[in-house]
Amino acid sequence: MKIQGTHYRTIWPVGTGANARVRVIDQTRLPFTFATIDLNSLNDAADAIRTMVVRGAPLIGATAAYGLALAMRDDPASLAQAAATLKATRPTAINLAWAVDRVRAVLEKIPEPNRFAAAWAEAEAIADADVAQCRAIGVHGQDVISTLAAKAGQRRLNILTHCNAGWLACVDWGTALAPIYMAHDAGVPVHVWVDETRPRNQGAFLTAFELGAHGVPHTVIADNTGGLLMQRGDVDLVIVGSDRTVANGDVCNKVGTYLKALAAHDNGVPFYVALPSSTIDWALAEGGGIPIEERDARELTHISGQTSTGLNETVRIVPAGSPALNLAFDVTPARLVTGLITERGVCAASRAGLHTLFPEMSNE
Ligand code: MRU
Numbered sequence: 001m002k003i004q005g006t007h008y009r010t011i012w013p014v015g016t017g018a019n020a021r022v023r024v025i026d027q028t029r030l031p032f033t034f035a036t037i038d039l040n041s042l043n044d045a046a047d048a049i050r051t052m053v054v055r056g057a058p059l060i061g062a063t064a065a066y067g068l069a070l071a072m073r074d075d076p077a078s079l080a081q082a083a084a085t086l087k088a089t090r091p092t093a094i095n096l097a098w099a100v101d102r103v104r105a106v107l108e109k110i111p112e113p114n115r116f117a118a119a120w121a122e123a124e125a126i127a128d129a130d131v132a133q134c135r136a137i138g139v140h141g142q143d144v145i146s147t148l149a150a151k152a153g154q155r156r157l158n159i160l161t162h163c164n165a166g167w168l169a170c171v172d173w174g175t176a177l178a179p180i181y182m183a184h185d186a187g188v189p190v191h192v193w194v195d196e197t198r199p200r201n202q203g204a205f206l207t208a209f210e211l212g213a214h215g216v217p218h219t220v221i222a223d224n225t226g227g228l229l230m231q232r233g234d235v236d237l238v239i240v241g242s243d244r245t246v247a248n249g250d251v252c253n254k255v256g257t258y259l260k261a262l263a264a265h266d267n268g269v270p271f272y273v274a275l276p277s278s279t280i281d282w283a284l285a286e287g288g289g290i291p292i293e294e295r296d297a298r299e300l301t302h303i304s305g306q307t308s309t310g311l312n313e314t315v316r317i318v319p320a321g322s323p324a325l326n327l328a329f330d331v332t333p334a335r336l337v338t339g340l341i342t343e344r345g346v347c348a349a350s351r352a353g354l355h356t357l358f359p360e361m362s363n364e
Contacts, residue, residue: 001167001181003034003213009172010059011066011127013120014038020073020120022066026053027168031209032306039063042071042082049089049096052200056169057243057279058134061095062127068103069119076112079104091291092252092329093243094281099126127171133276133343134173141179141239141274141341142186148236148270149188156217157183157236160193160226163254164206165241165274175241175274177210179341184216192218193229197254199300199326223256227263238264239341242275247364249334249349250287251275255327261336273332273349274341280354282364287331297324 001008011024021040028051029035037053039045045067048054054063064086071082083100090096103122107115149157165176173181183190192211197203204220211218221229229235238260244252251257251273264271284290301318318324337349347353355362 001172001210001214009127009131010054010168011062011171013066013124018073021070022063024048024054024063025168027055027206028053030168031205032312039066040070041074042067042078042085045070046085046089049086055202056164057093057095057241058130058170058175058276059168060090060093061099061278062123062130062171064089064096065099065103065119065123065126068100068107069116069123072107072115072119076115079107079115090293092293093279095243095278098278102126130171130276130278131173133278134167134170134175134178136343137175137274137276137341138173138178138182140343140345141176141272142182144270144272144339144341144346145179145183145188145190145237146186149183149190152236154189156189156191158191158193158229158234160195160229160235160238160260161207162195162203162223162238162240162257162260163197164202164210165239166207166210168206168210169241174210175276175341176239177207179239179274180211180216181214184214190216192216193226193235194218194220195223195226195256195260196220197256198223199303201303202254226260227267230263230267230269235264235267235269238269238271240271240273242273242279243329244281244284244290245273245275245279245340245349246281246284246287246290247354248286248351249337249340249353250290251332251334251337251340251349252287252290252292252329253332255330258330258332258336261332265336270338271336272339272341272346273337276343277358280358280361282361287333290329290331292330293328295326295328297326300324300326
């Protein structure tokens with residue numbers, strides 16, 4: 001996607017051989033500063049994932065793949081240890097383990113001196129495939145939007161989203177936002193309600209930044225506002241992303257997603273989840289088995305922003321003596337999900353629905 005006329009991916013290779021590294025957009029500094037960082041080693045990649053310089057399930061996966069490649073350049077015998085280091089960075093998004101396992105499976109058959117080149121090629125293939133999958137999700141999701149827009153007539157179509165499942169969360173395009181970009185570009189009058197997404201504010205910081213850069217009309221709302229807007233008939237559709245969707249169609253996503261799904265169900269608002277197949281955990285039968293990341297309570301007790309004089313500041317907003325619990329994800333049961341938008345099309349959020357699109361997984 002473009003920022004001020006320049007096309008960017010969120011991660012791209014720079015240099016070759018001993019000088020090979022990857023460059024990423026530092027998402028901890030958005031929306032106030034657009035800056036990039038070079039990841040030059042396994043530890044750089046692991047730190048970037050852990051500290052959320054890069055975040056969003058597909059981008060975490062692509063970064064981990066490049067991180068494993070960088071580890072192979074520096075020590076091709078360290079495959080198992082490097083894979084474990086990367087997998088330990090964040091527990092919920094399955095794309096991380098998926099990407100590490102995919103690269104590792106290739107490397108295990110390859111002599112150590114050839115591992116770096118093979119890993120680098122596999123990481124590039126993962127990044128390119130993510131772009132193609134997100135573009136296809138956009139095409140299928142645009143059909144969902146266009147069908148609802150046709151019913152809405154001339155008025156704007158109000159779409160609510162939670163967290164950031166745009167191009168910043170992926171390598172390009174995004175999952176939940178790809179259909180919105182395509183519908184907007186095709187002339188459908190879309191407007192997006194952007195949940196601020198406390199505590200890290202990925203909606204207010206990142207989704208608003210993306211939509212603004214692309215010229216998509218949007219309004220940031222407090223996380224608690226969506227239910228009221230749905231009761232008033234001001235939400236036509238909810239589209240969110242996913243960090244892990246399991247075999248029965250249960251969806252794990254940023255904490256607060258479940259409450260939006262409940263409100264959507266109560267108000268008859270369609271609730272779609274957009275995800276690439278790399279986000280599907282076929283090995284888990286239901287969502288209760290998904291590990292939920294617990295992050296530093298400081299993300300909840302403090303808030304960061306920019307002052308009117310341009311200084312970035314972090315201030316405490318919770319009394320010093322009050323403990324805080326910062327659970328980052330929740331699970332939305334499949335029964336609350338209208339449909340899953342994947343790169344192969346739209347299906348019911350169920351085992352049978354997923355198998356219609358991915359018949360090769362029906363023996364898993
Ligand atoms: O904690 P984050 O910012 O990595 O969480 C991201 C989300 O929850 C997104 O909604 C999800 O990864 C889908 S991204 C296409």
